[in-house]
Amino acid sequence: MTQYTDVDVRPILRAGGEPFSVIMAALKGLEPGHGLRLLATFKPVPLFAVMADKGFSHSEQPLDGGEWEVLFTPVDVAAKEEVSPPPAALSSFDGWPEPTVTLDNRDLDPPEPMVRILAEADKLTPGATLSALLRREPVFLFPQLEKRGFRWLGGFTPDGSTYELTVRAPS
């Protein structure tokens, strides 16, 4: 079992402070193979990408009063204990629900199409999908989607004028 060090940043957040440096300091003090249990007043989504870069996977669960507990587990340990996550891009829409949001981003100045897709994607309920129309393949969007745990499927229409993208939130 992975051992976790508790970091409660709720008092800092309630006081309007910025807990990032405290979390990073706690991370530095971790022993190899140990994880971090974070308690926050909101789901600290931006931190997930940062921690993923540092080699930690995350699993979060809501607490009472809109607060969250997040377990950050070193990835090599997580791989032994859990089944590895499915690949980000799927080969078919099997079992994907109809999109709840449809965006036409074809006439927006770059990088606005990417910004809007990410903003809408973050509002999706678990497992829900959104679809977007774009002028070109959003190559810089894919790494962002992957870091945030989304899956996607996309391709050009036969005439090559529009790229159709469907994004599914992690379930």
Place this chain on the structure above:
Amino acid sequence: MMGASISRWTMTYFATALAWLFVALALMVAGVGYPAADIASPDTLVLVHAVCIGWLSLAMCGALFQFVPVLVAKPLFSEKCALPALVLLSVGLVLLLAGFLSLGGRLPQAIWLLPLGAVLLVAGFCLVVVDLGLTAWLRPTGPARFVLVGLASLCATFTFGAVFAFGLAGWAGSFGGALLASGIPLHAIAGLGGWLTLTAMGVSYRLLAMFMLAPDVDDRQSRVTLATGASAVAVTVAGGVLAIWLAAESTVVLSIAGLLGLASAALYGRDIVGIFRKRKRRQLELNMRMATLSFVSLAGTAFLGLALVFFDALPAHVGAFAFLAVFGWLSGLVLAKLYKIVAFLTWLETYGPLMGRAPTPRVQDLVAEARATKWFVVYYAAVWVGTLALLAREPAAFRVAAATMTVGAVGIVREVIRTRRLADVACPLRLPPGAVAPYLLFARN
């Protein structure tokens, strides 16, 4: 993973390239090399290689490490090659230039520096070619094909260069000696025309379409442009080597290559006009407006070449012709695109993780275009005046033009550094919680 992430070392390449640009400008201001010295003199060789390898090739490599993955929507074959390649290229270039200085008597006799520098440069370029080539090969459509032909031309260029370096040291045999005696134009055309120009064309197709919301140029159409340009380089390299081997005149070969090159530039002009006409974004950003000045310079280079051939004055004025191609067309385009690329990558690196979750600035908020415009205008005007000064054989006027180019370049680089430091982003949006300020010289990715 699909898609393109941020290239870690692109900023490092850009910074090194800009440092070499300033070295070259300083040499021109100081009157080292052409036009003060002969065009084939060791001093001119120092200047030419500082510009073509140090400035243009390193900037191009840095841009390609970022944009070849964008062209093919696949990650780079190996991110690990980029930094060792930069070190090999930088050390190799310093040794090569030291070899030229020794050749000209400015340093103690040490001609062996030339082959040693050449070996390191070849090693560095091989790493670049393998890494980018294997990446582009995954999906060789449209612009990626230009990059592949550009990389093949790069191989031809550094092979010639290495033979010359060994030839100057007396280690290249009789055919090496013959190549050295009459092969310099082949080396220059493969480098400037094949590697730098075809690659710049390929990348510009995608960048222009991306930034102006235009449909991509039809694949069949750009393929003709590429085939014409690639033939020009192939005719030059294969025909030129054959002519030297047969001890024949290479004039016919170079004339055919010149016609093909002119046709390729004209077809490229047609493609670019098409992108501008079909664009959805009517208001042009600064990098696009300035890129048009570099297209004007390319057209000017083509017309100047034609006029010089017509008046039988190309050998006498080849310096002015090359200067306009290198500083008007290639350097102008690289500076204009670098201005945009740095802003975009800095924005993506800093605000990408927060996008959609917190208010973030727009890419335009990272730059102050009104302030930057004047530096670009100063730069281009100075390049054009410098070309006229070379044509009029006025070395003093040329040095004044070079000094003015330096002023423009310093202004542009200052703007780029401000962009990287997020200095022009208004305070509440500059670093929202969770955002981390980027490093100046490399990217977190």
